[in-house]
Amino acid sequence: MRYLSTRDPSRHVSLSQAIAQGISPDGGLFVPESLPSFTPESFEGLTELPQIGARLIAPFAAGDVLGEELDAICREAFTFPAPLVSLPKAAPGTQVLELFHGPTCAFKDFGARFLAACMARIRRKASRKLTILVATSGDTGGAVAAAFHNRPWVDVVVLYPKGRVSERQAQQLSCWGGNVRTFAVHGMFDDCQRMVKEAFLDASLRESHELSSANSINVGRLLPQMVYYAKSSLEHWRATKAPANFIIPTGNLGNAMACVWARQMGLPIGEIVLVTNENRTIPDFLATGAWQPQPSKSTLASAMDVGNPSNMERLRALYPDIANLRSNITAYSVSDLAIRATVRRDFLELGYVWCPHSATAAEVHRHLVSAGSTKPWIIVSTAHPAKFNDIVEPIIGQPVPVPPSLSELLALPRVETDIEPTLSALRSYLQQR
Numbered sequence: 179m180r181y182l183s184t185r186d187p188s189r190h191v192s193l194s195q196a197i198a199q200g201i202s203p204d205g206g207l208f209v210p211e212s213l214p215s216f217t218p219e220s221f222e223g224l225t226e227l228p229q230i231g232a233r234l235i236a237p238f239a240a241g242d243v244l245g246e247e248l249d250a251i252c253r254e255a256f257t258f259p260a261p262l263v264s265l266p267k268a269a270p271g272t273q274v275l276e277l278f279h280g281p282t283c284a285f286k287d288f289g290a291r292f293l294a295a296c297m298a299r300i301r302r303k304a305s306r307k308l309t310i311l312v313a314t315s316g317d318t319g320g321a322v323a324a325a326f327h328n329r330p331w332v333d334v335v336v337l338y339p340k341g342r343v344s345e346r347q348a349q350q351l352s353c354w355g356g357n358v359r360t361f362a363v364h365g366m367f368d369d370c371q372r373m374v375k376e377a378f379l380d381a382s383l384r385e386s387h388e389l390s391s392a393n394s395i396n397v398g399r400l401l402p403q404m405v406y407y408a409k410s411s412l413e414h415w416r417a418t419k420a421p422a423n424f425i426i427p428t429g430n431l432g433n434a435m436a437c438v439w440a441r442q443m444g445l446p447i448g449e450i451v452l453v454t455n456e457n458r459t460i461p462d463f464l465a466t467g468a469w470q471p472q473p474s475k476s477t478l479a480s481a482m483d484v485g486n487p488s489n490m491e492r493l494r495a496l497y498p499d500i501a502n503l504r505s506n507i508t509a510y511s512v513s514d515l516a517i518r519a520t521v522r523r524d525f526l527e528l529g530y531v532w533c534p535h536s537a538t539a540a541e542v543h544r545h546l547v548s549a550g551s552t553k554p555w556i557i558v559s560t561a562h563p564a565k566f567n568d569i570v571e572p573i574i575g576q577p578v579p580v581p582p583s584l585s586e587l588l589a590l591p592r593v594e595t596d597i598e599p600t601l602s603a604l605r606s607y608l609q610q611r
């Protein structure tokens with residue numbers, strides 16, 4: 179399988195190269211040249227994430243050195259579950275896909291761990307140390323730091339928007355030390371993302387550092403995210419002989435893009451509904467047909483505060499025509515007011531506690547059901563509510579129990595550096611070392 183740039187299809191690289199480079203030198207994103215085809219029967223007898231992952235990703239790694247080690251990579255990456263939990267009181271057949279049982283309690287752990295397992299193999303013979311730059315709206319940085327911490331072949335540089343992540347997220351971003359360097363950027367997530375993109379295009383930094391990215395622009399994060407959609411849709415198919423319909427909280431469109439690819443490849447997936455917070459770039463695009471990135475707005479669902487979602491370039495590469503895009507995807511925007519109301523109502527009525535991001539999907543689920551939908555929906559839950567206790571606990575009036583992996587990280591000291599939102603500031607810090 180070859181990977182092409184969304185901007186210049188004549189540039190193509192192998193999977194290892196696409197993962198190592200992160201972004202194409204022309205600024206485009208790598209996409210697989212073609213998507214393989216599967217049927218539910220292709221996965222007969224397979225029930226666990228590592229096995230389903232190895233089968234699903236095999237064609238994507240065909241002809242690449244990573245292909246030979248894919249079983250081991252999947253066993254290393256998929257070490258925690260992605261359970262489907264029934265929520266019949268929300269509407270008959272409703273389920274939650276809980277993606278927060280990894281080391282940092284958000285779905286980002288899947289991509290980060292798979293990426294680390296791949297890069298460890300790609301870098302085996304390298305003489306130089308790799309520097310991974312990661313811009314984070316809150317959860318990616320922690321997941322990547324956890325996955326790459328103490329690996330001798332790599333340094334990790336985390337950029338997050340200061341004051342715009344939850345206290346516990348800030349803790350998970352800055353508690354590592356060692357080979358992880360954390361910068362609190364005086365700006366928004368979009369500034370962090372821009373700094374990373376600029377760093378890749380900067381001749382001086384490219385000379386002093388061997389750079390790679392770990393953002394959702396890296397195809398090595400999208401591939402493992404397809405695996406939990408494959409597993410949950412297969413489970414649903416085996417139980418009901420009907421396709422699964424997903425409602426997905428969306429920011430940079432990485433998680434949802436993986437679901438779209440999985441459906442395109444023949445997994446039993448029906449509707450895909452994207453939900454953004456008040457950053458409405460995607461729903462507005464579907465409504466008007468005009469792509470108008472906006473500066474990002476701060477909301478309660480801060481990991482989704484993205485005004486210019488990078489992965490849209492991949493979605494548009496798959497569905498270049500707006501009519502085609504509209505027939506494959508719907509999108510809604512949910513306000514902070516509705517997030518609060520949903521967290522409170524579902525705690526009282528269902529006894530289920532959402533994180534603010536997952537609450538956007540729960541709110542749209544309510545909306546679809548009250549508009550008459552009788553489909554068995556799967557609400558995708560992207561983070562554990564205990565990560566956002568500062569928002570959730572005042573709303574429900576109770577403490578949220580802290581999972582053990584989170585309490586371990588909360589006990590560590592914090593180390594971070596404040597930085598202006600400019601490439602030159604980042605360059606001088608990195609080159610000082």
Ligand SMILES: *Cc1c(COP(=O)(O)O)cnc(C)c1O
Nearest residue numbers: 317429430431432433535560561
């Ligand atoms: C990153 C994140 C999102 C958004 O995911 P994208 O892949 O950027 O669309 C949603 N919820 C949580 C908790 C996240 O960490």
